[in-house]
Amino acid sequence: MKILIVTATHFEILPLLEELTKKYTKETEHLYKNGEHEIRILITGVGLMHTAFSLGYEFSANRPDLAINAGLAGSFDRNINIGTVVNITAELQADLGVEERDGRYTDMFELGLIDQNQKPYINGRLYNTDINGFDFLPAVRGISVNKVHGTSGSIEKIIEKYQPDVESMEGAAFFFSCLQATVPFMEIRAISNYVEPRNKENWSIPLAIDNLNSTLIDLIDILAATESK
Secondary structure, rough: EEEEEEEEHHHHHHHHHHHHHOOOOEEEEEEEEEOOOOEEEEEEEOOOOHHHHHHHHHHHHHOOOOOEEEEEEEEOOOHHHHHHHEEEEEEEEHHHHHHHOOOOOEEOOOOOOOOOOOOOEOOOOOOOOOOOOOOOOOOEEEOOOOOOOOOOOHHHHHHHOOOOEEEEEEEEHHHHHHHHHHHOEEEEEEEEEEEOOOOHHOOOOOHHHHHHHHHHHHHHHHHHHHHHH
């Protein structure tokens, strides 16, 4: 099985890389093999643009059996504990549109620039419907933005408009690329902070990274064991 691990930055999956060197042969800087099982690492850089380009290039050269986007996220939902690893089942880009004179945000679907059911969109969202067997992680809906929300006013507006659970800077590009290329995929993220007026003292990045990588390692082991049966 060929698995592509997609992440924005190196530090988010450093514990996974250290674990892979124990169980796999490191063929190149970003390729690990164990028999027929192959793990390829793609570090895209931060943001939607970097992610989309990197995935398009990667899929044309090395098509995986499964792509996994792994990273951190902020949570709008305070019922989700900091450090929790979640499975993103729906995504949308929440800042592609216009700001109206009265301050309202109108997105590309409301503007009529893109049909809300134009493939791969369904009612303006991107969905992952092929994630059977991974329901051991909480399922949430994500939004992706170029500028994360950091004031009470902007947070309240985006919650009212989209009712998101979590926020990241890459997820929608990952969903779009995989859906367009018909590559099976999943996006998992660990909650490092709540989306609130910006206060990095409340963030728990080390905890989120530890939990994210522990889940990734377990997931890869499960997939490898399933393939060997």
